[in-house]
Amino acid sequence: MVVDNDGYLSLIEYLTENLSLFIDGTGDTGDETVEDVVTDMVASNIMTVFDQNPELSSAIRFQLLKEADAVVDDLGEVLASAWQAKATNEQVTFLEEYISLIKNLFDSVLAR
Numbered sequence: 001m002v003v004d005n006d007g008y009l010s011l012i013e014y015l016t017e018n019l020s021l022f023i024d025g026t027g028d029t030g031d032e033t034v035e036d037v038v039t040d041m042v043a044s045n046i047m048t049v050f051d052q053n054p055e056l057s058s059a060i061r062f063q064l065l066k067e068a069d070a071v072v073d074d075l076g077e078v079l080a081s082a083w084q085a086k087a088t089n090e091q092v093t094f095l096e097e098y099i100s101l102i103k104n105l106f107d108s109v110l111a112r
Contacts, residue, residue: 002064002106007105015075037087038079042068045100046068049107056110
């Protein structure tokens with residue numbers, strides 16, 4: 001559905017091209033880890049998808065939740081070295097943009 005399409009693979013490549021943001025990890029941080037930020041943002045965006053598409057069947061909703069979990073798992077693998085570190089403001093900004101792009105993939109899949 002989402003994680004097995006070319007757009008998603010391109011986004012993973014984009015993430016790996018920007019790994020330096022997560023390797024350095026210096027800068028102002030909040031209290032949340034990278035994992036917390038990713039999990040919250042993905043959950044928030046999937047809820048937005050559901051709100052925007054109230055006609056979705058429970059089966060499709062369940063599939064989308066599985067896909068969202070797969071996205072979090074993939075991000076956890078790619079960002080493993082920074083996953084438990086406090087997220088910097090720069091990392092949060094990047095993750096906001098990145099997860100918005102992932103939400104766009106969900107939107108485009110549902111539009112078909």
